[in-house]
Amino acid sequence: MLTERRLQIGVMGSAQDLNYSRNLEELAEEVGSWIARGGAILVFGAEKDYDSLSTAACRGAKKERGLTIGFTYGRGKDIYQKDADIIVVTGMERGGGREFVLAASCDCMIALSGGSGTLNELVVAYQLGIPMVALKGTGGWAEKLADQYFDARQRLKVIGADTPKEAVEIAFEQGGKYIAKFRYKTYVSPESGLTFLR
Secondary structure, rough: OOEEEEEEEEEEEEEHHHHOOOHHHHHHHHHHHHHHOOOOOOEEEOOOOOOOOOOOHHHHHHHHOOEEEEEEOOOOOOOOOOOOOOOEEEOOOOHHHHHHHHOOOOOOEEEEEEOOHHHHHHHHHHOOOOOEEEEEOOOOOHHHHEOOOOOOOOOOOOEEEOOOHHHHHHHHHHHHHHHHHHEEEEEOOOOOOOOOOO
């Protein structure tokens, strides 16, 4: 018999220093909102110095009373998004070790826009066989990698999604397949409003 558990869905995206638009911030919040409505746990990169699309997803999840886990770099719990439920202090630098632990903790990852940090997290997910979804129309690495493979091995495609809801629906389906390998089945809130597409 499989044990039911909540998915840990990561949301990765640009930091504020890439000057993303308010529209992208709203899309990230909507992704976080759908993750929480579905009953999954939002996993994100907890920044210390400024906002990001990941922290915007955290805000969206918190508006729906969702559970959130922020992975931060360095030492201490002085993070930008103060209402994260759980803060994991990695003691590692931004741009390497923190991103590995963050990505490895996901059952599926959703990318919006994104610079080098998001690319780093996606590459880790690819190498670990963790499913990835990219929200199309958001620019950055998400746009470049949507519906693409990382290399000629073609182990795992980054699945493109057109809307935040579709991205989360794909994440639930693909994340569910991923955790089934570890003898778990996915908990989905009965009031989620999500429909699995693939």
